[in-house]
């Protein structure tokens with residue numbers, strides 16, 4: 174196997190880029206002794222709210238908690254149905270199922286990997302109460318179509334923005350809004366590989382609704398409005414001060430890191446477009462793309478061999494995601510399947526996410542590109 178230093182996301186390289194600032198921030202938290210709910214947590218929430226142009230950001234422990242807290246804040250009842258994309262990370266369906274709600278998957282648009290908004294109405298029933306629109310891989314769902322549907326059927330809209338912080342939805346009148354700020358509640362994750370990331374677990378809820386903000390804040394803090402006054406059932410979901418301190422620094426650089434990933438995506442596009450047996454990702458006209466992932470579609474019979482070929486060349490790749498939600502054993506007992514989910518099933522057999530991060534060098538990327546071309550030519554199937 175070739176020796177390379179290529180990573181899917183090179184976290185160490187990014188740390189070294191920001192080392193001075195991060196080390197200072199880490200030491201100042203250590204010296205402060207305020208490890209839980211230190212001032213950095215509120216400062217970070219204010220700064221992220223300003224960046225997103227929303228009044229409320231409520232930090233919490235991770236992106237899965239954020240989804241659970243959002244669903245709890247909307248006061249959905251067991252048996253209520255929540256529409257989720259069939260192709261995504263399990264967290265959305267999991268939070269739904271955990272609360273006794275029913276996940277109802279909708280098929281995706283294979284060009285963008287996001288839920289196919291034109292198919293949502295096919296699965297709506299009297300029990301449908303909410304939609305979780307997951308902005309997958311770095312671009313925003315078809316929000317104008319989704320907003321029309323939520324209005325028509327009086328549904329709540331949660332945006333799972335774990336993978337797309339910083340991306341923008343472009344409305345047909347040309348106005349723009351940041352992903353996560355368009356529905357009733359946005360949720361996000363600060364897992365180390367995410368577009369806005371800390372050095373462990375972290376998450377947040379985003380909203381413009383003061384009542385929902387209050388409920389989310391209470392739920393994340395054991396249902397307390399004031400200390401030791403528990404008004405509603407909540408949970409314990411806090412962002413550590415040390416993670417908030419890191420996030421304040423990362424937020425300042427996030428757009429620059431995104432711009433670097435966009436450049437890398439452009440180079441992939443330049444060299445991989447029109448290569449036989451693969452399709453490069455497309456960006457919808459109504460969204461910008463922050464390229465949390467650069468996910469190509471490889472001819473089904475060749476995908477696993479190409480992955481192995483690249484591994485042997487020292488190039489990591491990941492299959493996000495090998496199974497659609499409705500094929501996961503965990504959800505079989507509670508899911509309601511109301512439509513064919515063919516596109517989601519098909520892409521699971523073809524997706525391959527390539528390394529992409531702000532510190533990737535041109536030489537590393539050209540090595541990846543050339544190895545893909547060589548691999549595709551060598552694999553005889």
Ligand SMILES: Cc1ncc(COP(=O)(O)O)c(C=O)c1O
Nearest residue numbers: 235236237262264333335362364
């Ligand atoms: C789309 C999406 N939603 C939710 C989550 C859950 O976030 P966390 O790992 O912080 O709980 C993830 C994490 O991978 C994700 O990719």
